[in-house]
Amino acid sequence: MRIIPLTKDVTLKRSIDQGTDAQREAVREIITSVKNEGDQAVELFTKKFDGVALSSSQFLVSKDEIASAYNRVDDKTIEIIREARDNIRDFHGRQVQQSWMTTKADGTILGQKVTPLDAVGVYVPGGRAAYPSTILMNVVPAQVAGVERIVMVSPPQKDGTLNDVVLVTANELGVEEIYKVGGAQGVAALAYGTETIAPVDKIVGPGNIYVALAKQQVFGTVAIDMIAGPSEIVVLADATAEPSYVAADLLSQAEHDPMASAVLVTNSSKLAEAVSEEVADQLQSLPKKDIAEASINDYGAIYVADSWNEAIAAVNELAPEHLELMVEGPWDVLPQIRHAGAIFLGKYSSEPVGDYFAGPNHVLPTNGTARFSSPLNVEDFTKKSSIISYSKQAIEDNGKKISAFARLEGLEAHARAVEYRLQTQSQQKNQ
Structure with a gap:
């Protein structure tokens, strides 16, 4: 890995693939057709x-297909899925927001009503991969939020089925609408509906460039979660860190994508050299060596800071998707971290722990957007309505102020709407 003395500018932002003109036009045509x-x-x-001839009557996964999938998935795998589900549900259960009301002395009631979305579509990449x-990270928070209808779409395999583990996981969560439909056409079906697939209110989940472009183009008709860039990890480490752990965690993200970013920020030149050697050694035995090596060569780096404060500032400037604190006192460092999607504390908190099992969501802001956005959470599957019940006394006390404010903006009808009530109240008093 490149060992770079830390300078003021430490950004490693990569441009998120916005697709070519031809790709955007192709997606536009697919959406219009659907x-x-x-x-x-x-x-x-x-x-x-997808190379699969399916009629619309075959889109929906049948109960027989799900039962058949269970026959091919071992019990140990199912137990792991269930335990992960329970961990994720427990964590997200703590995010639930309640509606609230407050009553003022003059009888005015103000509040906020929290309502779950009616329907959410979850896109799950398919084909050979599982x-x-x-599924867990997108479905569980929607369920905790109270979404009644959750629809899953995923591209079919060459035999016209979905992956067994995908079907088992969805069934373990109680998802009943599972469609063998993927790509931009799957996104369009969720957004606008077809004879078989009823439309939803929000679409979440990752996909290839065509899926990402489709989500961009249907936004406004439906909500979407985010357009995420390639995965990234920053490890903040001091001289006490174990080089093999640091290297392994950097490679855990590098194997995702040639454009994934893996960065070590440290104040120890000795650790920097040791991690660089470890990365080179561990790369050799990785099944996805070519992908990880491209990521490390193009978007990997080791920044060596002159001071600990400089290292902290670099991390906050990078605002990474995943941040590991491999330092002697991680809980002491935590208050200094302002920008990160997920923060992993201590040498045993490897990034994959958060990907699969611990409970927090692994759908995280990328490419520096952790400066202003958050992981996918229960709130993403709800909406809020303001509650206003103005009392007679409140309109009498504040009506003239409100009408004056309206006239400041040149909105006479606004002012009169309040003043009609004031006039009525005045007439009633004089009778």
């Missing part, structure tokens, strides 16, 4: 892009 032609268009694109963690 919007206008419904199931027929979805059938056409499923055959074209991503049960994606």
Whole structure:
């Protein structure tokens, strides 16, 4: 890995792939076709892009398919999925916000009503890969929020089925609407609905560039979670850190994508050299060596700071998706961290612990957006309504102020709407 003396500018931002003009136009055409032609268009694109001829009556996964999947997934795997589900549910259960009301002395009642979304669509990447963690991290907070209808879409395998572990995980969560539909056509079906798939209010979950572009283009018709960039990790370490642990954790993100970023920030030149050697050694035996090596060469770095305060400032400037504190006193350092999607404290808190099992959500802000955004959470699946019940006394006390404020903005009808009530109250008093 490159060992770089820390300078003031430590940004390693990568441009998020916005797609080519041709890709954006292709997605636009797919969305328009699904919007206008419904199931027929979805059938056409499923055959074209996934190589599977499915009729609309075959989109919905059957109970027999789920039962068959259970026969091919071992009990130990199912138990792990269940335990992870329970951990994730317990963590997100602590995020629930309640509606509230407050009454003022003049009888005015103000408050906030928290309401879960009616329907949410979860996109799960498919094909040969299986991503049960994606299902858990997107479905569980929606369920905790109280979303009644959760729909899952995923591209079919070449035999027209979904991965066994994907089906088992979805069933363990109680997801009943699972469709063998993926790509931009799956996103469009969720946004606009077809004869088979009813529309939703929000779409969450990762996908390839066509899925990302489709989510961008349907935003406004529905809500979306985020357009995430490549994965990233920053390890903040001092001389007490174990080099092999640091290197392993850096590579855990580098293997995701050639554009993934893996960065060590330290005040120890000795540790920097040791980690660099460890990364080179551990790379050799990785199954995804080519991907991880490209990531390390292009977007990996070791920053050596002159002081600990400089190292902390660098971490906050990077605002990483994942931040590990491999330091002697991580809890003492934690208050100094302002910007990070997820923070892992101590040598046993390896990043994959958060990816799969601990409980916090692994859908995190990337590319420096942790400066202003948060992990996916229960609040993402709710909306809030303000409650205003103004009393007679309050309108008498404040009506003239409100109408004056309205006239400041040149809105006469606003002012009169309040003054009609004041006039009524005045007339009633004089009778």
